[in-house]
Amino acid sequence: MKHHRHNKKGNRSGLSLLEVILSIAILGTSMAVIGQFFFLGYRAADRARRQFDATLICDSVMAELAAGVIDTQSISGAEAPNDPRWQYSVDVVNSDISGLLLATVSVSQRNEENIEMSLVRLLPDPDYLPGEEQ
Secondary structure, X not given: OOOOOOOOOOOOOOOXXXXXXXXXXXXXXXXXHHHHHHHHHHHHHHHHHHHHHHHHHHHHHHHHHHHOOOOOOOEEEEEOOOOOOOEEXXXXXXXXXXXXXXXXXXXXXXXXXXXXXXXXXXXXXXXXXXXXXX
């Protein structure tokens, strides 16, 4: 009859408790880091979306101003059309060019991150009469 020697190192099956705890700690840490990346990505995408909204509202108000829907006078703190979360201001001044006004439209949203957008454009002066120099 042969005797078999059992080597303790050769018969090992499974993982030790230390290896299991270490792998769970590594997994938890990596999940927390990945979660932070998702959160940062979400915040950046949300800010970009709100910046885009501000650009659209600013452009829309400027187009209404250029079309004559909004009077060419200064306005402050008006509610944005179709979106009460945004406010806009219009500043209209005489430009250095006869017959043109310099219009600045600013749109803002006040929350945890202030989002602001401004657009400047030369517009025809509706009160200008050719031949009349200022």
